[in-house]
Amino acid sequence: MPSHARPVRRPAARGPLSAHVLAVLEGAHGPAPQIPRSPDPDDLHLALHLCYELHYGGLPGVPDDLEWDPHLIAFRRVLERWFEADLFDRVGPPVPSQDVRAALPELIRHDDGPSLSSWMVEHGTLTAMREFVVHRSSYQLKEADPHSFAIPRLPRAAKAGLVSIQAGEYGVEHPDHVMHSELFARTMRDLGLDDRPNAYLDQLPATTLANGNLVSMFGLNRRWRGALVGHLSVFEMTSVEPMGRYSAALERMGASPVARRFYDVHVMADAVHEVVAVEEMAGPLADEEPELAGDILFGARAVIASEGAFAQHLLDAFAEGRSSLLEPVAA
Ligand SMILES: [Fe+2]
Ligand SMILES: [Fe+2]
Structure with missing residues (x-):
């Protein structure tokens, strides 16, 4: 079946x-x-x-x-x-801000959270990588969908910038128009994991569910549209190097090109998206609705903190030789 x-x-x-x-x-x-x-x-x-x-x-x-x-x-x-x-x-509440184009990269530069991808490429095992993929499945199997809730809520220029990023996420740039969520499902299947939505829900700890809930809360509440744009900007701006490291980790572990494809595609796509995010989406949104600048940066700070807590949770578990899930996945 x-x-x-x-x-x-x-x-x-x-x-x-x-x-x-x-x-x-x-x-x-x-x-x-x-x-x-x-x-x-x-x-x-x-x-x-x-x-x-x-x-x-x-x-x-x-x-x-x-x-x-x-x-x-x-x-x-x-x-x-x-x-x-x-x-x-x-992370503190939103505060009025001026220069989103300069502040976004500055926030990322000052992020001193742990690097899960660096650990994975140097020390990760296939068991750890499969756990990481299970955690990510709660977002990645519906990748891009939470940010699409912003489309009707943004003014003209920012809307066009977001849609151009989303087109890539939904596969426009892929030769066979395969969307990123489907590439992730293929990674799961290739690693012997169950790609049905919520198949691992009972095993996901609060820190993983909080990551998904953050973007859903921003996506489903129009008043948080600025934060949603800040969230997507950080995603796009912090993708290229980690995705390259996850692909390298999988290669070292002997995984197939099919399993690595999701990560390889992001190295290429997000080299473009990271520029579009600031110059064609977050920047224009702050120009068109200056009162949202503080929310954009709040969304950025929130996702940096949430991802940092997630990485720390996994690294702590791996350092202690235990599962980072509430129950380990079957081998
Ligand atoms: Fe993507
Ligand atoms: Fe992207």
Whole structure:
């Protein structure tokens, strides 16, 4: 049976917040729980992830109509308020800014977070690389989709810049028009991994789910359109060297060119996208809507911090010789 014909199993609740969302998805309508002062991040980010999935490909067995269920939307907003406050604590709230074109590369230059790709190319094992791919699958199997929510929300020049990046993500530059998410699915299959959406959801820790929830929150809230553009800018501006290192790591591990293709394509495509991101998207957005400049840089700071926490989580686990997932993947 092809893997897509088999349903993905229902995820297990991790606490009262995710249990409530799962119950609503199954048709129950009990009262929403209060968010504790310090919620369990695994519980909170699973709850938020499940809410957001309804706006993408949906969840198996869940009616499409629940996407706009008022109970779920109200609960999602409560979860988002907690997530926003947590982000403000970690990277500071948006502050008015002037020169986005200079500030974006400056933020990246001052990022002193750990380099997962450098570790992977020097010390990584195939087991570590497969775990890394499993973590990334929660975003990469729908790569580009969260940023596409910005298309109707941006003014003219910034919209054109974003669409030109997205065209590349959706495969326009590929000879066979294969989109990056499909290249990633091929990498997964070539590494013997399950490429069905959410196949590994029960194994993904809060730090991984938070990465995906960050871009979904920015994408699904028009008021965060500036932050979404800052997020995409950082993605494009920090891609070329790490992607080259992941490809080199896979080559050293004996992986096939099919497994490496996703990374190789990004080395080429993002050499262009990193320029477009600043000169044709973030810069023009700040010109057209100067009040969004602070949000653009907030989105950039938030993704740098979120990716840094993710890298540190994996490096800590690998250094201690344990799985970075909640349960290891089968060999
Ligand atoms: Fe891409
Ligand atoms: Fe790109």
